[in-house]
Amino acid sequence: MSRLVRFHQFGGSDVLTTEDLETSQPDAGEVLVAVHAASVNPVDFKIRSGKYPAVKSDRLPYTLGRDVSGTIEKCGAQATRFKVGDQVFGMVDIHGGGYADRAVVNQKSIAAKPARLDHAHATAIPLAGQTAWQGLFRYGLLKEGQSVLIHGGSGGVGHFAIQFAKAMGAHVLTTVSTDKVKFACELGADVVIDYRTERFEEHVSRVDMVFDLIDGETRERSWDLIKKGGVLVSTLTEPSQKIAEKWGVRAMRYTVEANGNELAGITALVDAGKVRPHVDRTFPLSAAAEALSLVEQGHSAGKVVLVAN
Ligand SMILES: NC(=O)c1ccc[n+]([C@@H]2O[C@H](COP(=O)([O-])OP(=O)(O)OC[C@H]3O[C@@H](n4cnc5c(N)ncnc54)[C@H](OP(=O)(O)O)[C@@H]3O)[C@@H](O)[C@H]2O)c1
Secondary structure, eight states, X not given: OEEEEEESSOOSGGGOEEEEEOOOOOXXXXXXXXXXXXXXXXXXXXXXXXXXXXXXXGGOSEEOOSEEEEEEEEEOTTOOSSOTTOEEEEEOOTTOOOSBSEEEEEGGGEXXXXXXSOHHHHTTSHHHHHHHHIIIIIISOOOTTOEEEEETTTXXXXXXXXXXXXXXXXXXXXXEOGGGHHHHHHHTOSEEEETTTSOGGGGOOOEEEEEESSOXXXXXXXXXXEEEEEEEEESSSOOOHHHHHHHTOEEEEOOOOOOHHHHHHHXXXXXXXXXXXXXXXXXXXXXXXXXXXXXXXXXXXXXXXXXOO
């Protein structure tokens, strides 16, 4: 049997229930993981409230959770990259299932857990870390010596983005709230702007890239800070191509993809001491609703994590 936190109808935090169900079995290319820790992402409350387009009512009941770290209990017939007993971490696909004591994951979406991290810190990485990685390097094509303005540098994605961009040798500017200024400096940002008391436009000369994790007027005020030929990359709404063209920049919105090889690359940075996930708070799996409400408030520093009861 497995313990799962799921919901049968979209709604607020009161729709989550904890249920004991027959354990799902891995298909050929999948593994079954005993989950020691799962992380909480903003996409989870978007899914729970019915506002995430990829999860419609035909997917209900739905078990939340896109990140896991744990021990492999069983391998599918063709899941030969890992063996039973391996400590792994990775991203669960859009079918979810991470808020559980056991989860099925595609072997291509996981990697060996970084040796220097416990499961609570390892599970903080997959979705947020790969979002940061793909936004900066796959879409933003950020290179050593370039500059990037990261809006929302204190959150799950942003705190990885600061560290990855610094590890790449970029000049990093970021916007955070007053009580996160110290945190962003410790992460290595070169210029930290308190968006509550300062107008970021007054502290930024042209940058090669804006990484927009906030949207709205923050984005609108950012266009003319980008060098001609630069790029605006967003995790939120599709940027206007008309405005991008007006400023002579590229602009795009993307959805993160699971990629175990990329996770292994991130692990190398963790092992080298260049990147460290920050866990703001941990909750037991039984308090998943409370953990998700905290993330929904939108003011966490780094990540919120669920640990096995
Ligand atoms: N497209 C994708 O595949 C993808 C993947 C991952 C995430 N996302 C989306 O990207 C967004 C960020 O994700 P996340 O996991 O980093 O969220 P998060 O952990 O909730 O972090 C959000 C951060 O933004 C800060 N913030 C709020 N308003 C701000 C402002 N005006 N300027 C600067 N910072 C501000 C918040 O801290 P303070 O309140 O203290 O400022 C908080 O630290 C979410 O909307 C998420 O759904 C999309």
